[in-house]
Amino acid sequence: MSKQEQHWEKTRGLLMVTLAIWFVFSIGIFLFGAEMNEVGGPFGYPLTYWFTCQGSLGIFVILIFWFANRQEKIDEEFGFSERGDD
Amino acid sequence: MIKGNFIDNLPKVYGIYTGGFLAFIIIMAICEQMGMSAKVIGICFVAFTVAIYAIIGWLSRTAQADAYYVAGRQVPTVFNGMATAADWMSGASFVAMAGGIYFKGYGYMALLVGWTGGYVLVASLLAPYLRKFGCYTVPDFIGTRYGGNLARLLAVIVLTVASFTYVTAQINATGTIASVALDIPFQYAVYVGLVSILLCSMLGGMRGVTWTQVAQYIVLIIAYLLPVFWISNKMGAGFFPHFMLADEVARIGELEQQFGFVANSKENLAMVPKGLAGITKAHSAVNATPWAFISLALAMMMGTASLPHVMMRYFTTPSVKAARKSVGWSLFFIFLLYSSAPMLATLSKLSLIDPSLPTGIIGKSIAEVQSIDWYQNWNQANLMFVSDFNGNGTLELNEFFMGGKAVVLATPEIAGLPYVISGLVAAGGMAAAMSTADGLILAIANALSHDLYYKIIDPKAETAKRLVVARVLLVVIGFAGATIAAMEIQGILGSVIWAFDFAMSGLFFPLVLGVWWKRANREGAIAGMALGLISGAGYLIWVRNGGSGFLGITQLTFGIFGSAVSLVSMVVVSLITAEPNAATQRMVDEVRVPSGKSILGKQH
Numbered sequence: 001m002s003k004q005e006q007h008w009e010k011t012r013g014l015l016m017v018t019l020a021i022w023f024v025f026s027i028g029i030f031l032f033g034a035e036m037n038e039v040g041g042p043f044g045y046p047l048t049y050w051f052t053c054q055g056s057l058g059i060f061v062i063l064i065f066w067f068a069n070r071q072e073k074i075d076e077e078f079g080f081s082e083r084g085d086d
Numbered sequence: 087m088i089k090g091n092f093i094d095n096l097p098k099v100y101g102i103y104t105g106g107f108l109a110f111i112i113i114m115a116i117c118e119q120m121g122m123s124a125k126v127i128g129i130c131f132v133a134f135t136v137a138i139y140a141i142i143g144w145l146s147r148t149a150q151a152d153a154y155y156v157a158g159r160q161v162p163t164v165f166n167g168m169a170t171a172a173d174w175m176s177g178a179s180f181v182a183m184a185g186g187i188y189f190k191g192y193g194y195m196a197l198l199v200g201w202t203g204g205y206v207l208v209a210s211l212l213a214p215y216l217r218k219f220g221c222y223t224v225p226d227f228i229g230t231r232y233g234g235n236l237a238r239l240l241a242v243i244v245l246t247v248a249s250f251t252y253v254t255a256q257i258n259a260t261g262t263i264a265s266v267a268l269d270i271p272f273q274y275a276v277y278v279g280l281v282s283i284l285l286c287s288m289l290g291g292m293r294g295v296t297w298t299q300v301a302q303y304i305v306l307i308i309a310y311l312l313p314v315f316w317i318s319n320k321m322g323a324g325f326f327p328h329f330m331l332a333d334e335v336a337r338i339g340e341l342e343q344q345f346g347f348v349a350n351s352k353e354n355l356a357m358v359p360k361g362l363a364g365i366t367k368a369h370s371a372v373n374a375t376p377w378a379f380i381s382l383a384l385a386m387m388m389g390t391a392s393l394p395h396v397m398m399r400y401f402t403t404p405s406v407k408a409a410r411k412s413v414g415w416s417l418f419f420i421f422l423l424y425s426s427a428p429m430l431a432t433l434s435k436l437s438l439i440d441p442s443l444p445t446g447i448i449g450k451s452i453a454e455v456q457s458i459d460w461y462q463n464w465n466q467a468n469l470m471f472v473s474d475f476n477g478n479g480t481l482e483l484n485e486f487f488m489g490g491k492a493v494v495l496a497t498p499e500i501a502g503l504p505y506v507i508s509g510l511v512a513a514g515g516m517a518a519a520m521s522t523a524d525g526l527i528l529a530i531a532n533a534l535s536h537d538l539y540y541k542i543i544d545p546k547a548e549t550a551k552r553l554v555v556a557r558v559l560l561v562v563i564g565f566a567g568a569t570i571a572a573m574e575i576q577g578i579l580g581s582v583i584w585a586f587d588f589a590m591s592g593l594f595f596p597l598v599l600g601v602w603w604k605r606a607n608r609e610g611a612i613a614g615m616a617l618g619l620i621s622g623a624g625y626l627i628w629v630r631n632g633g634s635g636f637l638g639i640t641q642l643t644f645g646i647f648g649s650a651v652s653l654v655s656m657v658v659v660s661l662i663t664a665e666p667n668a669a670t671q672r673m674v675d676e677v678r679v680p681s682g683k684s685i686l687g688k689q690h
Contacts, residue, residue, distance in 0.1 A: 018210045
């Protein structure tokens with residue numbers, strides 16, 4: 001397998017993980033919205049309410065930064081990262 | 087005027103700007119104490135901020151194609167994040183979102199999840215690859231990846247349909263705010279709004295829009311957060327509302343139980359002015375089926391990843407790496423406002439309905455409520471209404487009606503904040519609507535001037551001529567949008583949601599598969615765009631004309647149907663036609679690695 005193919009395979013793997021986490025917090029948990037809302041969440045808000053107000057939103061922000069860092073590492077590993085700028 | 091050293095000095099420039107804006111707010115507050123009238127304060131706020139944007143637009147003027155189309159590709163990640171956040175958060179986010187949450191609760195908050203979760207798709211599926219591609223516009227990518235003028239033209243059509251639906255709503259919002267703040271009729275205010283919008287974008291294109299959007303973000307976020315924190319502290323609800331409103335949320339639940347949701351008769355509701363609503367849904371309970379919630383969130387997420395005015399912001403970063411990070415910053419800056427909207431809705435609702443608070447009106451006598459100053463003001467503006475349906479002389483929960491906009495616009499006044507805050511909120515709403523309108527008009531004009539005129543009609547046109555065409559189109563599209571906005575056909579929020587559905591119907595899969603599926607070819611992309619848009623639009627028309635729909639897909643989520651058709655037709659047609667040639671396949675390989683030259687040259 002060429003270097004480029006390996007790079008793409010890892011990139012695809014990272015995409016799958018990222019999309020799986022995205023799926024859980026944008027779709028998965030809301031399948032159980034009614035049940036989850038009976039439970040207390042952070043800061044004392046009902047749990048589902050908290051996820052729609054802050055939880056999912058905040059997790060998306062963190063997820064994107066995490067994804068960007070992981071992808072940079074993959075690019076560096078195979079020598080595909082850009083030079084000279086940021 | 088803007089040179090390399092301007093980029094280095096950005097933190098300083100915008101730091102001074104922010105300080106200047108805060109100083110302006112303080113000066114206005116002092117003027118208010120000295121007796122300046124509310125109307126003059128409102129005019130000062132809107133005029134001052136719009137003048138600043140116009141100056142930035144003038145300073146950013148340019149005659150170079152890559153500065154005009156992609157701001158010279160040198161916008162740093164954090165600033166691009168702010169610009170994207172302003173580009174993204176429209177008049178609907180700023181003025182209508184808290185109101186939607188106030189009235190509809192959980193079912194509406196699918197939009198919060200959808201309008202943020204989409205950025206994960208942008209970051210992981212598209213933005214870095216399109217940045218590597220080096221395109222000026224989204225159709226530029228479609229046209230080059232799939233080849234041929236028909237694919238490019240279809241992309242231009244989808245982009246125009248989606249963005250134009252969106253932009254009329256934004257011009258409508260600028261007009262509404264300008265007409266209130268400047269006290270002129272809506273029909274003229276729309277054009278005042280339009281001229282302000284064009285001042286930012288006409289001379290400097292993307293460069294002008296970028297630097298004004300950063301300035302607009304700063305204004306709108308201050309205008310949104312300051313009142314939320316102030317009201318929360320004034321009510322004693324907690325000095326950091328986001329973490330401290332659990333008791334208030336629970337209290338609203340108790341009051342809802344105590345008052346009960348009494349349904350009004352049809353005859354009674356007929357007396358309520360159009361557009362106003364009462365509280366009929368529980369504040370924090372789950373009031374929508376899982377599919378209703380998820381389908382709306384999903385449509386908004388896929389729409390986010392297909393809307394060209396957002397995508398093209400990531401063409402302006404210096405590198406692929408920066409494009410990815412920049413998506414994270416964008417969402418962070420959006421998060422600051424979106425996570426505050428539910429808090430504002432909570433504070434607003436509690437301050438109105440809690441009888442133990444001095445601002446609470448439920449349980450007071452109707453006559454007493456009708457004599458309150460702010461009630462009279464907002465009643466006159468057609469945003470508030472009370473009526474003693476049961477004739478007991480006391481205001482009940484089901485007898486109080488409010489417009490969605492009033493949650494953001496009126497809450498500061500209800501909570502007893504000085505008028506200077508209301509002026510600030512008007513300036514913030516104007517900034518939010520202007521920045522989005524600018525991004526959208528530019529996206530349409532750029533696609534028409536670059537893809538339709540330069541790439542299809544006259545490929546030999548010189549840069550100077552291309553930029554003249556681009557600017558003429560900008561003005562024409564702006565006026566067309568304003569003319570339709572002045573007719574007031576649709577509401578702001580409905581047309582914004584439609585724009586997402588149109589974009590995802592036609593563009594989501596052709597864009598994503600263009601990067602992630604090498605086998606996708608021209609015929610497939612053409613089928614995907616054409617059939618996706620046609621079936622999505624067809625479904626909308628069918629449901630609007632009394633069609634029952636299926637699978638619970640409504641007129642707000644028709645993009646789910648459109649994009650499904652798009653996916654299936656694109657895959658099937660791609661597979662039954664020849665695979666893309668070797669050169670195209672090599673191009674896709676190139677797009678997938680960040681290093682090396684971009685596919686399209688610096689000047690193209």
